[in-house]
Amino acid sequence: MAGPTTAERGERQKLESGPPRLPRLRPRPRTFIILLCAVVLAGAGSVWVLYGSPWLRVERVSVSGTRVLTEGQVREAADVSLGSPLISVGIDEIEARLRQKLPRIDSVDVVRSWPHGIGLKVTERTPVLIVENSGNGGKYVEVDAKGVRFATVSDAPKGVPVLELAVSRSAAALRRFPEARLVREAVRVAGDLPAAVARDTGTVKVRSYDSISLELSGGRTVMWGSGEKGSAKARTLTALLKASPGARHFDVSVPTAPASSGS
Template sequence: MRRPSAIPSPAPPVEPERQARGQLFDGARRRTAGFGIDASAAPETDAGAAVPEDANTTAPIPLDRAASAVPSPPRERAEQPDPGSSQEDVPLTARDLWQATRARRRALRTEIRRFTQRSRRRRIGWVVGIALALLVVGGSVGAAYSPLFAVETVTVEGTSALKAADVQKALSGQVGRPLALVDSSAVKAALVAFPLIETYRLEAHPPHDLVVRIVERTPIGVLQADDGRFIVVDAAGVVLSTSEARPAGYALIDVVGGTGSKAFAAVGTALRSLPAELRGQVDGATASTPDDIALKLSGGAQVVWGSAEQSALKTRSLQALMKANPSAATYDVSSPGVGIVG
């Protein structure tokens, strides 16, 4: 019979921490083997001795136990306070609030100034323009009403029967007054004294001239009054002059109803349509109604005029008939399109 071999003595127990350290070292050696790094040199242990290469022969330690065996970082380091959090916890003072409010107001004023700069420029332009316009208008008005533009001369235009000197003398009261202050009522009152003036117009010619343009009334004939005097009238029946003897060059008007009748108005329209040369050849005009106007020429010829309608056309027809038949005794132009000579 064989002698039984001796039973090997059990390996000394390995501390858990040393087992975990050996396990970690063994894994590191395996990982670095492929890169040519010599990891055989074992790190020193706490006692200064190297870990033997066959340390992996010991029983493996579960990973959860090995992980739990690795010392964790100290908790104090993870729980260190954030330096920024301590600044947020600092309470605000009244000075901080005042500075923040002031900065906000300054920024707001800057924005308002930036956005309102254009409108402020536009407003300034309008103000300057209006001020200049008011200055120009005010200066012009002030100069117009000042003695710088006072009336020094009165010029009368359009007179033939009237004397311009008489009209200027009647308007002498306006001399020395500013052109803008000429009294139109006073001018009218002065010109009413001249019956020959039908219409007038005032014109201011700066700096010192006042021009009066006059349209005289056109005398169309004379009327014989009950006392035997002769009255020169115009187409409206306005009395222009009176004389004892019959004035030459005016037709003697004989109508029914006087100057206020329709017959007189028709005669006045017919006579006024005649040119001055032809009117001077008319010796008399009669009418009982507005439709039976008859004229008598100085040579003795009679003119049948009819109504006052189309007087201008009848005048041209009469001139043509008189030129073609100067010695005719009768000219009928009552129908202007058809002239009849008798």
């Protein structure tokens, strides 16, 4: 039997060796240099646009969310330099300045408003209690829901109870329940009051940790006890006020065993 022909052997060798290899293309040095220069120029151009050009600079500072503070007070405390590159404005530094200079500010959101603005969205603290400062011309210190004393005002805000601290000043009592903790307990009680009762409350009086009372309009009083079980006490007090509209004294210190009396 005759073997393969020369042509057949050539075809078989081509199949066994696979497809022909293409020559590897190497980038030319000139092409690489051109690409590198383009990248460097693009980066330098971006930096110049952000920091050196007149197109992205601070021209205005907008303020929102103020209630007691004025927009001018917030702008002055923020101390943003007009004309500076917008990208270079320190967001964290502005927030820190505002909190330090304006304690009434609880939080602030500082945003860049491209291409020319800085936005300051302010959230002010809301007083839940006030403390009479007899040593400062009869002014009042506002206390927020976190127990922070944040502002002194000449006139008492409407609908905000006065906090009266009538606690023992003995060293042992103060070590166990420091004044700051008692203030937080009073704030806790004020926050748990039903809306109708809160509007009717003139004074929150603290004698000790577990002896907090309320003075309502019309000479009515409420023994609240400690700040614990506030929701249950609020529900019980609401029911007592409805069931005994003529009563003058209420005791919800133990919400499962409340009491009321008319004298």
